[in-house]
Amino acid sequence: MRYNVLTYLIGEGFANIFKNKKQAITSFITMCLIMIFFGICFILIGNINHFVKQVESKQGIQVYILNDATDEEVEKIGADIQALEGVNTIEFVSKERALETLQEWYGEKAKALDGVNSNIFPASYIITLTDLSLSSSVQDKIKAMDNIKEITSSDQVMEKLVKIAGGIKTGSYIIVAALIIINVFIISNTIKLTVYARRKEISIMKYVGATNSFIRWPFIVEGIIIGLISGAVSLALIAGLYLIVEQNISFVGFLTTLGLSLLDFGEMFNLILVVYLILGVGIGIVGSSLSMRKYLKV
Secondary structure (H helix, E strand, O other): OHHHHHHHHHHHHHHHHHHOHHHHHHHHHHHHHHHHHHHHHHHHHHHHHHHHHHHHHHOEEEEEEOOOOOHHHHHHHHHHHHOOOOEEEEEEEOHHHHHHHHHHHHHHHHHHHOOOOHHHOOOEEEEEEOOHHHHHHHHHHHHOOOOEEEEEOOHHHHHHHHHHHHHHHHHHHHHHHHHHHHHHHHHHHHHHHHHHHOHHHHHHHHHOOOOHHHHHHHHHHHHHHHHHHHHHHHHHHHHHHHHHHHHHOHHHHHHHHOOOOOOOHHHHHHHHHHHHHHHHHHHHHHHHHHHHHHHOOO
């Protein structure tokens, strides 16, 4: 019995689509376009988060230690820094290593540094963060420690990066929310036309005792079918577009020069698939339910 009811509902859902081809095609195309744009926003947010994490893993705060600090005190500073919230990695740069770095930077002119004693250079720690927004608080805590000579960082660059990333993500979230509302409206209006065309049939079904659920479900199934097909087509198109961008656009080469890389689409595929399924089913159900309310009032 359940199988027959399920078969009936699915059959009626497809029948509604074929009976109202123009409205269904219009709804499908519009929903595809909106879901593609949604996917672009989703990918944009994912890549921005990826870029920020990459910068976080490379952006360093350098903490210079007073020359008269003992080895034990230097080690304690390192342990205390590592224990701070927001610290990702910590690398010790000895006085000798500082001199070697300067010699490497001078290149052929490094002979000018012959005879220079490494003791004139302070030992230091290079720190990377788990979250760029914690830079100021981490530096404040380090400044409060003993034997700290100086701290250098690119605070302004980091703050701008965090603000830009946050602004783009907020804007994308707003756009995504607006797209969901638009999708619900489109599906609702499309199915409303179908319901209006069959209003007499619905009245007869109610007259002979059909429940609201029995009448409503074929239209809900119609909305779900349109949503799922739109999601599948949109996912295929967005994957193709992303691969073209990843392989052929010079912007990708520009990112490489900055030490950044785009997310692999495979890393986002499962999440986008789940989101599209939820959107397709959810928007179909909500849109269909809204369009039926007027005709199912007792």
